[in-house]
Amino acid sequence: MIIAIDGPAASGKGTLAKRLAAHYGYHHLDTGVIYRAVAHALISQALDLRDEAAAVQAAQSLDPATFDDPALKSxxxxxxASIVSAIPAVRAALLEFQRDFAGKPPGAVLDGRDIGTVICPNAEVKIFVVADPKIRARRRTLEALDRGERANEAAILADILARDERDQNRAVAPLKPAKDAYLLDNSHLDIEGGVRAAIDIVEAVRAGRREV
Structure with a gap:
């Protein structure tokens, strides 16, 4: 089974997807890390983020061993990563990597912004996770502070809104729920509540029900 978890950043979808994968014994891939790794490679070489050739080269040279680098979470x-991910050639270069991962037995949970619409349109379960932008900004601020970084919540909120606007209106693979996706509003759920809600959705699908 393939479970596609989509939605905006800091909506809680990443932790939810990881916990969901652990619950079912499936593999998990945070596809956002892939784009962060490409962006980090460009930044490390002082290259223009909009340099298509350089970005594609970085995507093709991707090393999964770097996915745990704490620098990718900054x-x-x-x-x-949001800028790099808007380059169609970069998305094309990373498509096969993600689909190969999705095919791993016994199952996989992928989270990102275009899993249910582009990467795995035939996924058995599609969940689109959302949360109020102000709550997402608070979560992102707390995450940064926990890492010992300085964080300006107002600036983070502005960045979140700008990124959503950019991702929702990009020409290739815009951020939007698949037509057959379940909407999960995580604004007022803790991680346990979010995981339970996601499991309810998966079990409803496995039982052949559309309603949760």
């Missing part, structure tokens, strides 16, 4: 790398 606010600056996250903002840069």
């Amino acid at each position: 606010h600056d790398v996250g903002s840069a």
Whole structure:
């Protein structure tokens, strides 16, 4: 089974997807890390984030061993990843990597912004996770502070709104729920509540029900 978890950043979808994968014994891939790794490679070489050739080269040279690098979680790398991910050739270069991962037995949970619409349109379960932008900004601020970084919540909120606007209106793979996706509003759920809601959705699908 393939479970596609989509939605905007800091909506809680990443932790939810990881916990969901652990619950079912499936593999998990945070596809946002892929784009962060590409962006980080460009930043490290002082290259223009909009340099298509350089970005594609970085995507083709991707090393999964770098996915756990703490530097990929920084606010600056996250903002840069949004710019890189808007380059169609970069998305094309990373498509096969993601689909190969999705095919791993016994199942996989992928989270990102175009899993249910582009990467795995035939996924058995599609969940689109959302949360109020102000709540997402608070979560992102707390995450940064926990890492010992300085964080300006107002600036983070502005960046979140700008990134959503950019991702929702990009020409290729815009951020939007698949037509057959379940909407999960995580604004007022803790991680346990979000995981339970996601499991309810998966079990409803497995039982052949559309309603949760």
